[in-house]
Amino acid sequence: MSITDRVRNLRRETLSAAWYTLYRYTFEYLRADGRWDRQQREAYDRGNGVAVLLFDPVRETVLLTRQFRLPTYINQNPDGMLTEVCAGMLDGEDPEECLRREILEETGYTVPHVEKVGEVYTSPGAVTERLFLYQALYRPEMKTGEGGGKPEESEDIEVLEWPYAAVADALRHGEVRDAKTLILLQHALLFGPLARHSLTL
Numbered sequence: 001m002s003i004t005d006r007v008r009n010l011r012r013e014t015l016s017a018a019w020y021t022l023y024r025y026t027f028e029y030l031r032a033d034g035r036w037d038r039q040q041r042e043a044y045d046r047g048n049g050v051a052v053l054l055f056d057p058v059r060e061t062v063l064l065t066r067q068f069r070l071p072t073y074i075n076q077n078p079d080g081m082l083t084e085v086c087a088g089m090l091d092g093e094d095p096e097e098c099l100r101r102e103i104l105e106e107t108g109y110t111v112p113h114v115e116k117v118g119e120v121y122t123s124p125g126a127v128t129e130r131l132f133l134y135q136a137l138y139r140p141e142m143k144t145g146e147g148g149g150k151p152e153e154s155e156d157i158e159v160l161e162w163p164y165a166a167v168a169d170a171l172r173h174g175e176v177r178d179a180k181t182l183i184l185l186q187h188a189l190l191f192g193p194l195a196r197h198s199l200t201l
């Protein structure tokens with residue numbers, strides 16, 4: 001049975017439409033025991049996103065970003081700073097195109113190839129977002145811009161370069177606290193450019 005057979009009378013109200021949109025859905029769901037259950041669920045629609053792990057296989061480094069994230073600041077992250085892979089929201093455009101733009105804006109690099117490694121729902125009980133995950137090789141000679149994000153959008157992004165050994169260390173000590181970053185680093189350690197370094201874990 002497909003999910004469409006299990007949902008009927010789906011209705012949507014807009015609760016808030018400021019920067020992004022918060023909806024309330026009312027629907028009936030066919031339970032496993034055969035009864036129709038009326039439910040309400042809020043869903044925050046902030047579009048979809050892309051995220052990429054940039055790695056230099058020669059110098060054995062990854063490129064990360066660090067920036068202030070207000071939602072973490074108000075939830076137990078003392079200075080609100082978070083280390084993340086380069087990432088951005090999709091503007092209705094092609095994910096790979098968006099990704100190249102974000103890489104240039106945030107890190108200053110122009111990379112020739114990006115490789116998709118998966119996609120995830122980042123918070124499936126509350127947020128509609130689908131995040132497309134990539135990895136891409138970078139080299140020092142691919143630096144064509146400043147990076148740091150768009151100041152006109154109040155972006156103030158520090159670019160960090162971590163040796164592969166520091167990645168293994170940070171994972172072992174639970175120091176990577178952004179989900180997309182943890183997923184991409186673990187993927188790289190299991191199957192990708194950092195696989196050899198999983199031995200040091």
Ligand SMILES: Nc1nc2c(ncn2[C@@H]2O[C@H](COP(=O)(O)OP(=O)(O)O[C@H]3O[C@H](CO)[C@@H](O)[C@H](O)[C@@H]3O)[C@@H](O)[C@H]2O)c(=O)[nH]1
Pocket residue numbers: 019020048049050051087088089090102122129131153154155180
């Ligand atoms: N004024 C205003 N600006 C906002 C608001 N929310 C976000 N912005 C701005 O919108 C821009 C979004 O920047 P992107 O680089 O496109 O997105 P991101 O925030 O890095 O998103 C990435 O990380 C998220 C967190 O993990 C992911 O959810 C997302 O999919 C993506 O991967 C930033 O300049 C941010 O400050 C808001 O409520 N008000």
Ligand SMILES: [Mg+2]
Pocket residue numbers: 086087088089106
């Ligand atoms: Mg970003």
